[in-house]
Each structure stands twice: as structure tokens, then as C-alpha cells.
Amino acid sequence: MDLGIKGETALVVGASEGIGYESARGLLEEGAEVLICSRNAGKIERAARRLEQACGRKVRWFAADITRAEDVGRLGGWLAREIAALDILVTAVGGSQRASFEELDDAAWMANYEFNVLGTVRVIRETLPLLRKSATGRIVILGAAGARMPYENQVVSNVHKAGLIALVKTLGAEFQKYNIRVNSVSPGRTLTALWTTRAEKLSKERGVTPEAIIEEFSREIPMKRMGRPEEIAAMVVFLASHKASYVTCQSILVDGGIARGLI
Numbered sequence: 229m230d231l232g233i234k235g236e237t238a239l240v241v242g243a244s245e246g247i248g249y250e251s252a253r254g255l256l257e258e259g260a261e262v263l264i265c266s267r268n269a270g271k272i273e274r275a276a277r278r279l280e281q282a283c284g285r286k287v288r289w290f291a292a293d294i295t296r297a298e299d300v301g302r303l304g305g306w307l308a309r310e311i312a313a314l315d316i317l318v319t320a321v322g323g324s325q326r327a328s329f330e331e332l333d334d335a336a337w338m339a340n341y342e343f344n345v346l347g348t349v350r351v352i353r354e355t356l357p358l359l360r361k362s363a364t365g366r367i368v369i370l371g372a373a374g375a376r377m378p379y380e381n382q383v384v385s386n387v388h389k390a391g392l393i394a395l396v397k398t399l400g401a402e403f404q405k406y407n408i409r410v411n412s413v414s415p416g417r418t419l420t421a422l423w424t425t426r427a428e429k430l431s432k433e434r435g436v437t438p439e440a441i442i443e444e445f446s447r448e449i450p451m452k453r454m455g456r457p458e459e460i461a462a463m464v465v466f467l468a469s470h471k472a473s474y475v476t477c478q479s480i481l482v483d484g485g486i487a488r489g490l491i
């Protein structure tokens with residue numbers, strides 16, 4: 229299937245590893261010109277080199293911490309020098325934070341808000357002038373299944389990821405006047421560094437293998453396995469493509485069936 233994005237320009241933020249990296253790879257494989265960004269300069273440069281080797285095309289990179297407004301401003305300045313218009317923006321920065329309500333003070337709430345919501349808001353604000361120059365701009369934001377099925381002891385990220393769904397639904401309507409579609413992909417448990425690090429830590433504490441811990445994490449998932457980053461990225465690429473031309477304001481679960489609410 230031709231997704232129709234050959235030659236289009238895409239920016240993936242949070243692309244040095246995990247779902248963001250696989251999204252960048254998927255967009256490249258479909259023929260898009262991909263620029264990537266994440267916080268750590270060494271990591272994002274290495275990711276660009278790996279992508280270039282895998283796809284045989286140049287990948288431009290920029291290091292910016294999106295929890296810092298000045299970094300996002302620098303990212304905007306770099307993009308304005310590099311490209312004339314932006315067709316696709318993917319934001320893949322964020323994560324769950326394990327802590328009970330009673331452990332969280334204002335500073336913890338604000339830090340997680342910047343990580344999961346405000347950083348993405350800043351990136352959208354900074355790239356909007358370039359997205360408006362595209363005939364059909366598309367924004368895809370990584371949310372989380374946890375926003376649709378909140379777990380205890382993850383209150384701060386549950387609340388903020390739910391806020392992202394509201395952001396998507398609001399901006400999808402507001403930006404229609406610019407012909408920009410806005411959607412999000414909500415992953416369930418996906419095997420990225422987040423989970424492998426946790427499995428290794430728990431395996432040492434309990435004296436079992438990391439594989440046994442991953443199997444334990446997988447038990448309540450109807451498909452009985454965790455997702456692979458490329459399985460989440462496939463939905464990101466589809467939503468970013470012209471095959472999803474009538475889809476906006478949506479938050480699509482890709483979670484092996486773990487979040488099963490009726491609404």
C-alpha cells in the first residue's frame with residue numbers, strides 16, 4: 229500500500245530510541261524526508277547514523293530538551309533554517325511515573341506536566357507556522373493506554389496523558405482551518421527501555437530472569453505479550469499518512485487489548 233508521503237517532510241521528537249525511533253524509521257521507509265530530535269546530542273546523532281544506514285538517506289538531527297522553553301525555541305530556529313514547510317510532526321516524549329498520590333508534591337506534579345504535556349505543547353506551538361505552510365499538515369502525539377484505563381500509583385502520568393487526549397480533540401478542531409489533522413496513538417505496555425530497565429531491576433531484587441518479569445507484566449494483556457515499538461509506530465505512520473485523510477481528533481489504542489472500556 230502506498231501511503232502517499234514520499235518526499236514529504238517529517239519531524240519526530242523523542243526519536244533516539246523506542247517508539248519515536250521506530251516511527252522515524254517507518255516514515256523514512258515510506259519515502260519521507262525525516263528530521264529527528266531528542267534531548268541527548270550523542271544519542272540522537274547515533275540514531276540518525278543508524279537510520280541513515282538502514283534507509284540509505286540523510287537524516288538531519290537536533291538536540292533539544294522539550295521541558296526547556298529555550299531549547300524548543302532553538303529547535304524552531306533550526307527548523308526554519310532547514311526546511312520550508314513541515315508536513316508531519318510526531319511527538320514521542322513522555323512516560324509513566326510510578327508514585328502514589330501521597331508521595332507527590334507540587335514540584336513533582338509540575339515536572340511531570342512539563343514532561344508529558346507542556347513540552348509537546350511547546351513543540352506544536354513552535355512548529356505550527358511550518359505546519360501551516362504544508363497543504364495538509366498532520367500531528368501525531370504519543371499518549372498512553374493508561375489515560376483510558378488509569379492504574380493506581382501512576383496518578384500524575386494518568387492525569388497528564390488524559391490531558392493529551394483533550395489537547396488532540398481541541399487542536400484537531402481548531403487547526404482544521406489550516407487543514408491540519410491532529411491524532412494520538414495510545415500504546416499499551418511496549419518493550420522499550422522503560423520496561424527492560426524495570427524488568428532488569430526487579431529480576432535482581434527477586435532472583436528471577438528478566439524474561440520471567442516480562443512474562444508477568446504480560447499476563448493481564450489479552451494478547452499475552454507486550455507490544456513491539458514498531459507495532460506502535462505502524463499506527464503512527466498510518467495516521468501521519470494520506471490513507472488516514474478522514475481521521476482527526478482521535479486517540480487510537482494500540483495495546484494488545486489491555487484497555488477495554490466501552491467509551
Ligand SMILES: NC(=O)c1ccc[n+]([C@@H]2O[C@H](COP(=O)([O-])OP(=O)(O)OC[C@H]3O[C@@H](n4cnc5c(N)ncnc54)[C@H](OP(=O)(O)O)[C@@H]3O)[C@@H](O)[C@H]2O)c1
Nearest residue numbers: 242244245246247266267268293294321322323372418420
Ligand atoms: N513504552 C511503553 O510501554 C509506553 C506505554 C504507554 C505510552 N508510551 C508513550 O510513548 C512515548 C514513547 O515512549 P518510549 O517507551 O518509546 O520512550 P523511550 O524509549 O524512553 O524513548 C523516549 C525518547 O524521548 C526522548 N526524550 C526523553 N525526554 C526528553 C526531553 N525532555 N526532551 C526531548 N527528548 C526527550 C529520549 O531521548 P533522550 O534520552 O536522548 O532525550 C528518547 O528518544 C512516550 O510518550 C510514552 O509515554 C510508552
